[in-house]
Amino acid sequence: MSRAKDALQTYQKYYIDRDYEQLDLFQLLKSEFGISSVIYPGSFVHVSPSFVFQTVTYIDSDKNAKLFFQEEQVQALIQHRKQYKEAPSVTFYGADYSKIHSELIDSCDLLISQYAGFISEACKAYLNIDGLLLVNNSHADAGLAALDKDYKLIATVHRDKGKYRISYSALEAYFVPKGKTSITRESLHGLGRGVGYTKTAPLYIFRRVS
Ligand SMILES: C[S@@+](CC[C@H](N)C(=O)[O-])C[C@H]1O[C@@H](n2cnc3c(N)ncnc32)[C@H](O)[C@@H]1O
Secondary structure (H helix, E strand, C coil): CCCHHHHHHHHHHHHHCCCCCCHHHHHHHHHHHCCCEEEEECCCCCCCHHHHCCEEEEECCCHHHHHHHHCHHHHHHHHHHCCCCCCCEEEEECCCCCCCCHHHCCCEEEEEECCCCCHHHHCHHHEEEEEEEEECCCCCHHHHHHHCCCEEEEEEEEEECCEEEEECCCHHHCCCECCCCCCCHHHHHHHCCCCCECCCCCEEEEEECC
16 A cells, blocks of 8 residues: 555445444444544454544554554544544554553553453553443454453443434343353463353443452
């Protein structure tokens, strides 16, 4: 990805064409929880959080993600689509997210983990106490957070007819394994993918409680 056009085409292909910008979800999270600072490890080029949140740090080791975030046209895209008055603050680390950057410790209100491994564990230190983890279970990260005493499940996220909504009900019904399978941190790390639960949601919201 060496030209600006390629960068914008990549965003178009992966996020706009697939209806996966998640803008209304980020808007909901902002209005419901008053989030101001976000860290998105394993973001690839999913830059739409910056359309909603002023301060976002992205971390990804992919070389195309690095090139993407260097493009002036990407900064222009954020400037054009942002929904807040202030100047955007966008930081990109072209790095392995499991290598902790001390300046990011206790620095965010929202940590995003989607399709990119065990971020709830590797990047927990970045999340303020009382901050939120938005996570799916594709790579078993939601299951891992459910076993972690530092996190408490506070809501689930659903999508009906293309619109996201947050639910606070029947939380105790989630993360109940199917059958008699015993699920542990070690077994999830070993598998690296989500296991079967009796009730599931597309995304989960956990609060960091300790
Ligand atoms: C499948 S993509 C998901 C991208 C984005 N989260 C989304 O939902 O569209 C996974 C991304 O995570 C990144 N990734 C996986 N493990 C990583 C690590 N240890 N450090 C940094 N980036 C990582 C990959 O480079 C890739 O861009």
